[in-house]
Amino acid sequence: METKVVVIDHKSMDEEILQEAGNIIKNGGLVAFPTETVYGLGGDGLKEDVAEKIYRAKGRPSDNPLILHIAELSALEVLAVDIPELAYRLAEKFWPGPLTMILKKSSIVPYAVTGGLDTVAIRMPSDEIAREIIKESGTYIAAPSANSSSRPSPTKAEHVIEDLFGKIDMIVDGGDSDIGLESSIIDLSGEVPMILRPGFITKEDFEEIVAKVEYDKAVLAKKMQESIVAKAPGMKYRHYAPKGQITIVEGKEAKVANTINAFVKEAEQKGVRVAVLCAEETKENYQCKHIYSLGSLKQEKEMGAHLFATLRSFDKDGMEVIYSESFEQTKLAKAIMNRLRKAAGYQTITCE
């Protein structure tokens, strides 16, 4: 399939491109487009065969449901039923923005989109390009992250090109994603609101709106535990993984540095391509040929925004083994570590 790649500027959006993208989706095609979190792979969210096309393009198991993207609040009542009052309060505070809500689905949402579940994931993105494409499409857009299944989510159009070129109709290049981590997911379909995926909107942010909110057990998992059945089906798959094996090393700064340096020395002596992933502040602690800084601990939004691109660069640079610090100090730590632990397949060393 021929994939058209077009560049669009957020500041002076080309109407024609937005219309073309919207029309492709209206006609059952697939378009990757920017959002404030990560790039999405969009198709008509009300069509069963389009959902199947999305799964195929991503190589994703079809029991892992898709998020429906909306541009207006009124869409909520079209796509969901039994909507709790809390959903409106969260929408008021966090929409448009990096929040996905899980609600009971209405009958117009095909089961192919929800992976057979009776609930539906809904998000109103703040990115202007995304919102205009939704409006132009005249429908609700099902959009998973626009990566091949198991690769890191895309935060640049070139990541989408790497994974999906030739498999979809169009890629809209709107530059780097602002947040770079997928939306926070909150499940409002049960008794207690549950965070299924941590993101830029944190538990503390939710607590300003609702007294009781909990993390799903799988979010906090530091180990792969089969006893923990993830509520968001996507969380049970190995994710975001570069080809090299990542090991997270936790503990006090000096011990972590000593431990990582010892592993690096051993690996380098064996001729293994080994890398260290750390913060700007601790870079000097390491003796390694390949040091990747996520950025300053004081600029945590940037750290989050750099994570997926950094994971991809390990592959590009042919890194076979990666030792990473644990980034627990920041407000976004839950979101960042949740992705990093999955990328590491939960391989962690704790320094006593």
Ligand code: TXA
């Ligand atoms: O930021 C984002 O949310 C991006 C952009 C493109 O909007 N999209 C995204 O979609 O991350 P995706 O498909 O890569 O991740 C969606 C997650 C999966 O883990 C899926 O299992 C979960 O949402 N999910 C979707 N519907 C669900 C439902 N009804 N119940 C529980 N989890 C659900």
Ligand code: MG
């Ligand atoms: Mg994804």
